[in-house]
Amino acid sequence: MKEESNITPQFRLINLPNLFTGLNLLSGVVAIVLTTAGRLDLAVLSILIGMFFDFLDGMAARLLKVQSELGKQLDSLADMVTFGVAPGFIMIVMMIVDVDLFMSKPYPEYIYFDLTEHISLLLSGEINDFVPFLALFIPFFSMLRLGKFNLDARQSVDFIGLPTPANTLFFLTFPVLLYFPEMVPEGLEGVRGVLLDQYVMAILCVAFSLLLISELPLFSLKFKNLTWKANNIRFIFLLISIGLIFVFKVLALPLIVILYLILSIVKHFLLNRNEV
Numbered sequence: 001m002k003e004e005s006n007i008t009p010q011f012r013l014i015n016l017p018n019l020f021t022g023l024n025l026l027s028g029v030v031a032i033v034l035t036t037a038g039r040l041d042l043a044v045l046s047i048l049i050g051m052f053f054d055f056l057d058g059m060a061a062r063l064l065k066v067q068s069e070l071g072k073q074l075d076s077l078a079d080m081v082t083f084g085v086a087p088g089f090i091m092i093v094m095m096i097v098d099v100d101l102f103m104s105k106p107y108p109e110y111i112y113f114d115l116t117e118h119i120s121l122l123l124s125g126e127i128n129d130f131v132p133f134l135a136l137f138i139p140f141f142s143m144l145r146l147g148k149f150n151l152d153a154r155q156s157v158d159f160i161g162l163p164t165p166a167n168t169l170f171f172l173t174f175p176v177l178l179y180f181p182e183m184v185p186e187g188l189e190g191v192r193g194v195l196l197d198q199y200v201m202a203i204l205c206v207a208f209s210l211l212l213i214s215e216l217p218l219f220s221l222k223f224k225n226l227t228w229k230a231n232n233i234r235f236i237f238l239l240i241s242i243g244l245i246f247v248f249k250v251l252a253l254p255l256i257v258i259l260y261l262i263l264s265i266v267k268h269f270l271l272n273r274n275e276v
Contacts, residue, residue, distance in 0.1 A: 017066060020057035021074045024050045028082030035089050040175035043090055047172060050082035051165055076146040083164035084142030087171045088135050091205055094174050095132035095198045134202040137209035138171070145212035159218040162211040166257055170208055173253040174201060183250040191251060211261075218264040233267050 027050030034043040057075060061067045121127045142164050149155055176183065177192050184192045194200060219233050228235065240259055244252040 016064065017057045017061040017071055018074055020053045020060060021071065021078045024053040024057065024075075025078035025081050027053060028078065028086045031082065031086040032089050035086070035093055038093075040090055040093065041179045043086070044172050044175050047082060047086055047168060050078075050086075051168075054079065054082070054165060072150060076150055079164050080139070080143060080146055083168040084139040084146070087168045088138035088142075090175060091135035091138060091171055091201060092132045094178070094196075095135065095201055097178075131198055131202050135205045137206050138167070141209040141212045142167070148213065158220045161214045161216060162208065162218065162261070164212065166260060167208055167212055170254050170257040171205075173250065176250050176253070180250060185247070185249055185251065188248070188251060195254075216261070216264065217268045218260065219267055233263055237263050 027046050031043040031046035031050070034040070034046060054075070057071070061071055122130065145161055145164055148161070149159075152160060154160055174196065177196060181189070181192065219237075221234060221237075223231055223234065225231070237260060241252070241256045244255050244259070248255060
């Protein structure tokens, strides 16, 4: 006689979103491993896959109506790796690698760098280049952002502060610019050189990390329905974003994040004015 399983269908359904959350976490771990191997191009792909799983876990939890406090905590733990540690590690490498040497080689497969050697030279006093470690602002403030999100009742519909996936999307621009110069629109090659400057990247790491814990109100991209009245700001954002991608190609990534910030400020301003 076949023994009956103690695992009920409900139990399996409840854990489907957590499975996607786990795959999000593993995508972030793989991105870190690929970064240490000098394959930032594949690390970017791994993080994008993690973003897809992050979308799936939330959607599955809503569709199956199995949202739970455990799922919420697991989601933040996974996001900490994929959207905190992984982009921080990528940006450290971006600021250590010899960008000029790398850019002189057409279609290079991997980056030549030695993080251990760089740290050894710092400790011995032979170099004093601590600038790359400003990228550690990203995981540190991502931790604060995710902890704050879990406790902040105001963020049940929209966000307060820049979400970690949006922050990560911004920083994925830099390895893509490094590996795929052909994706930069003609006439804007100089912008690529400016953005890949070590000090520019360091300033952006600090600035956008602070946005994570800011009190800036930002709209959510979750659609509860498809009506214009309820989602006008979301439709406007998506339409402009598509246009930016066609015109600016890879440079559209940071512009889309900046557009998100601007439209959120405009929405907040208009709402406050209407309430007066």
